[in-house]
Amino acid sequence: MEGERTPDGRRGADAPRAPVLDVTSSRRAAPARQAATARQAAPARQAATARRAATSRQAAPEAPRHIWYAAYGSNMNPDRLRCYLAGGRPPGAARSSPGCRDASPPLRSVAVRLPGQVYFATESPVWTGGRGFYDPDADGAAWAVAHLLTREQFSDIAAQEMYREPGADLDLTGALGGGRVTSGPGHYETVVCPGTIGGVPVLTLTAPWRMAEVALRAPSAAYLRHLAGGLRASGAWSADEIADHLAALPGAAGHWTRAAVAALVE
DSSP, X not given: OOOXXXXXXXXXXXXXXXXXXXXXXXXXXXXXXXXXHHHTSOHHHHHHHXXXXXXXXXXXXXXXXXXXXXXXXXXXXXXXXXXXXXXXXXXXOSSXXXXXXXXXXXXXXXXXXXXXXXXXESOOTTTSBXXXXXXXXXXXXXXXXXXXXXXXXXXXXXXXXXXXXXXXXOOOHHHHHHSEEEOSSSTTOEEEEEEEETXXXXXXXXXXXXXXGSOBOOBOHHHHHHHHHHHHHTTSSOHHHHHHHXXXXXXXXXXXXXXXXXXXXX
């Protein structure tokens, strides 16, 4: 059950914690004991498995009407996400967003943990300082907020992330079938599917490179404030937990102290 919210949308200090959903990755290797069992399988069973795998590859999954958009950066913040959906400029940002073709709010938003790591790198022209990226193959657990949106809304958000006009639908087949598809070299032109929630695919946007392949860069105060606000609005984490988490992320660690981040958390 969600706790009571204050008039500005934040949860009261005594409100019950919202649950955090762990997204199960479909991209990681199976446990060792499962691999051992597979090696011991009879040849006939192995052949049947191979035939099913080949059929699965040939029949790409049909993109559903709704997907979970896992936001791990400023779009965790409902105020920032609203600007992408309906258009506008969030506080502290240097650019305005045109909005989506469908400006409807998410059907639902939930706190999630994704397999992988969030880190800060490159220079954001919107927030200045490092911007957030997600590496699904890095060790760790990425805190995020998943918004239940239409495919069309997700496509329009992806366009705005790359400073393009919204209006064209993304082909999500590759991401849904294989976990990752890169449509260009841009910072957020790679779609990753870390897993599912209730059978509905979870998609997010990130860069084509790995965390180890890029120089880290500290985020700005305005950017961290939006990330903290998004995590806080989810109702799943306390202010102290959020300060500890953000200060420890690669790119922020060593530049932002826990106390400095805590001062940004409302």
